[in-house]
Amino acid sequence: MKDVTASVIPPQPRDYHGWNWSGFFTLYQREIRRFWKVGTQTVAAPVVTTLLYMLVFVVAVGGSRPAVGGVTFGHFVAPGLIMMAILNNAFANSSSSLIQAKMMGLTPDFLTPPLSPLEQVAAFGLGAATRGVVVGAVTALVIGVLPGAGLQVSHLWAIVYFAVGASIILGLAGVLAGLWAEKFDQLAAVTNFVIMPMTFLSGTFYLVDRLPEPFRSASHFNPFFYLIDGFRYGFIGHADGSVAIGAVVTAALSVGLFLWCWWLFRTGYRLKS
Numbered sequence: 046m047k048d049v050t051a052s053v054i055p056p057q058p059r060d061y062h063g064w065n066w067s068g069f070f071t072l073y074q075r076e077i078r079r080f081w082k083v084g085t086q087t088v089a090a091p092v093v094t095t096l097l098y099m100l101v102f103v104v105a106v107g108g109s110r111p112a113v114g115g116v117t118f119g120h121f122v123a124p125g126l127i128m129m130a131i132l133n134n135a136f137a138n139s140s141s142s143l144i145q146a147k148m149m150g151l152t153p154d155f156l157t158p159p160l161s162p163l164e165q166v167a168a169f170g171l172g173a174a175t176r177g178v179v180v181g182a183v184t185a186l187v188i189g190v191l192p193g194a195g196l197q198v199s200h201l202w203a204i205v206y207f208a209v210g211a212s213i214i215l216g217l218a219g220v221l222a223g224l225w226a227e228k229f230d231q232l233a234a235v236t237n238f239v240i241m242p243m244t245f246l247s248g249t250f251y252l253v254d255r256l257p258e259p260f261r262s263a264s265h266f267n268p269f270f271y272l273i274d275g276f277r278y279g280f281i282g283h284a285d286g287s288v289a290i291g292a293v294v295t296a297a298l299s300v301g302l303f304l305w306c307w308w309l310f311r312t313g314y315r316l317k318s
Contacts, residue, residue, distance in 0.1 A: 069164045072155055076172025080138055087138075091130045091180050092187055098126050099188060102250060116281045123188050123196060124277040125249035130184050131208060132269065135177030135215035136222070136240055139169050143223025144232050152316050162310035166220065166303060173216025174209065181208050196280055203279030203288065210295035211272040215240075217302035224306075224315050243269045253285050268298055 080087040103119040146152050155165055189196045198204065218240075226232040247253075247269035253261060264270050271291030278284040284291075310316070 065160055065164055068158050068160045069168050071158075072160065072165065072168035073172050076138065076142060076169060077175055079142060079172075080176050087134065087176065088180055088183060091134055092184050095126045095130050095184050096187065096191075099123065099191065115283055119191075120197070120281060121277070122250055124280045125273050127181050127184050127188065128208070128211060128273045128276045129244050129249055131177040131181040131211050132215045132244055132272070133236075133240065134180040135173045135212040136219040136236070138176040139173035139216050139219030140223040140226070140232055140235075141219075142169065142172075143220060144226050144229060147223075147315070148228070156316060162307050165310050166217075166306045169220050170213060170216045170303065170306070173219055174212035177212030177215065178208060181212075198280060199282035200279045203275055205279075206292065207272055207275040207279065207295060210299055211276070214268070214272070214295065214298045214302060217299070217306050220306045221302070221309070224309050227315070243267055247273050248285055249273055268294055271295065 099119070099122070102122050146154065155168075160168075185196060222232055222235045226235065246264065247267050248264065253264045253270060253274075256264060265286060271286065271294045274285045275288055275291040275295070278288050
């Protein structure tokens with residue numbers, strides 16, 4: 046009798062040459078669907094929060110304030126509020142995704158498949174950046190129709206460049222925080238004591254040049270200052286600092302954080318025992 050088992054060939058693992066596009070897009074789509082399923086919380090809520098800021102700063106105090114940077118206070122503060130929404134949501138997406146996966150024991154979902162550390166970091170980072178860009182775009186559309194805060198585009202390239210760059214930077218920063226944190230309290234500490242102060246102290250509501258020393262010089266070491274200043278430059282055509290330096294800082298931070306995240310995934314930092 047013929048040995049049937051001898052003719053059975055076990056399935057071979059898939060051999061990917063180069064970039065695993067299938068796995069990368071699967072993980073990326075997982076990150077997109079994760080925040081899109083709760084769009085009321087992840088997209089609509091930040092828009093409402095930004096509109097409340099606009100109500101307080103523009104309606105309550107904006108009418109009595111002189112022009113800032115050659116434009117009304119409403120036109121000045123609107124880009125900063127949009128960028129603040131981009132920064133906070135990009136960071137929240139990747140950081141919450143990783144901390145939840147670690148606490149619920151779901152890290153094998155993206156560690157077991159044939160995905161390289163480069164593909165994993167790219168998927169998490171771009172997923173977070175997508176949320177940041179989506180929230181920023183929706184917020185800009187809503188603010189653009191408000192009376193007294195209409196947005197005018199002066200340099201489209203600056204708006205796109207700094208919006209995408211900020212989303213990538215904070216998405217990767219969220220990856221770092223998600224890998225480091227072992228519980229939600231630690232992640233909340235990073236948000237409350239690092240991300241929020243850097244956001245508010247970066248010229249979101251004021252011109253940095255009006256600060257007294259040494260705070261004026263110290264503000265130029267805050268990378269969020271260049272992100273907000275460059276983004277605002279795209280709308281009002283006025284920059285508080287150097288747009289060229291801001292563009293270089295944005296590119297350098299994106300590359301540096303990506304390499305840092307790649308190294309942590311490669312070593313399995315707080316992901317593998």
